[in-house]
Amino acid sequence: MSAAHTLPDTRGEALRTDLSLIREWIPDGARVLDLGCGEGQLLQNLRDTRNVQGYGLEIDQDNIAGCIRRGVNVIEQDIDEGLGNIADKRFDYVLMTQALQAVQRPDLVLAEMLRVGREAIVTFPNFGHWRVRGYLFFKGRMPVSRRLPYQWYDTPNIHLCTVNDFDTHCRKSGYRILDRLVLNNDHASGIGTRLWPNVFGEIAIYRVSC
Numbered sequence: 001m002s003a004a005h006t007l008p009d010t011r012g013e014a015l016r017t018d019l020s021l022i023r024e025w026i027p028d029g030a031r032v033l034d035l036g037c038g039e040g041q042l043l044q045n046l047r048d049t050r051n052v053q054g055y056g057l058e059i060d061q062d063n064i065a066g067c068i069r070r071g072v073n074v075i076e077q078d079i080d081e082g083l084g085n086i087a088d089k090r091f092d093y094v095l096m097t098q099a100l101q102a103v104q105r106p107d108l109v110l111a112e113m114l115r116v117g118r119e120a121i122v123t124f125p126n127f128g129h130w131r132v133r134g135y136l137f138f139k140g141r142m143p144v145s146r147r148l149p150y151q152w153y154d155t156p157n158i159h160l161c162t163v164n165d166f167d168t169h170c171r172k173s174g175y176r177i178l179d180r181l182v183l184n185n186d187h188a189s190g191i192g193t194r195l196w197p198n199v200f201g202e203i204a205i206y207r208v209s210c
Contacts (some may be wrong), residue, residue: 015045017187018097018205022121024177025207026052030092033057033117035079035109036099039066048074080104083112091117100124101157107169114210119178123205126182128198146185147202154167163198170208179207 015023019042026032028050034043037056040063046052055076058064067074077085079096080103094117100106101124113120125147126132135143142152150157161169163182170177182193182201192200 011036015041018123018203019045021181021187021205022097022123023050026050026093029053031090033086033094035094035096035113036102037067037072037074038063040070040072040074042095043067043072044070068191071154079109082108083116084118088115090136093117093119095121097121097123098125101160104158106159106161107173109203110169110175110208111173114175114208119207119209120207121205123203124161124166126163126198126201127160127200127203128164130199132182133199133204137199142191163201166204168180168204172204175208175210177206177208179205181205 023042023046026046030050030052032043032046032052032054034040036053036057037043037058040056043052043056046054052109054073056067056072057077057079058067058074059078061078064074064076079099094113096109096113100109100122103109110120110122113122131145132143132148137143144151148155148157167177181189181203181204182197182202183189184193184200185202187203190200
């Protein structure tokens with residue numbers, strides 16, 4: 001299902017900090033596919049400020065309605081079913097923010113992202129953060145935090161990973177890490193996140209290619 005409706009102006013909205021950081025990696029006029037695009041806020045901003053040709057894939061009906069309100073091109077599609085309907089290198093950038101850990105096979109999704117796009121940009125919560133380790137060690141329970149706000153029985157996060165896990169997967173798969181930001185919960189970088197990203201980083205943002 002695609003949409004191109006004239007709807008209320010939402011250009012004055014401020015982007016989430018992580019989306020603003022991703023925006024800086026995308027040049028004017030790029031072709032962008034956003035997997036799990038939510039209500040299309042990033043795609044709308046890129047379209048309005050950088051003349052980006054963007055499409056979103058989304059399965060949630062409320063989010064699809066939000067994309068329609070923004071005039072964002074959106075296709076109703078389950079990422080777990082693959083991207084077989086999209087040609088190789090159709091896009092310059094394929095994005096997936098805070099959803100890698102929620103898909104059934106993140107390795108296959110990442111491979112598909114790099115098949116249909118020249119570069120992939122992904123973000124995910126770092127399960128190696130010291131608070132997560134402390135929660136497991138001292139309480140013996142799955143952690144609950146701002147970045148992981150669910151109980152073990154109702155979480156959508158089925159494949160949590162650490163910064164080291166993702167680095168290792170990229171190396172073994174032959175992917176090149178072009179950029180990496182490992183940040184704290186306020187999306188800021190400090191000495192700790194730079195020297196020991198797997199311990200002090202809460203949010204990881206990667207730009208990778210084949």
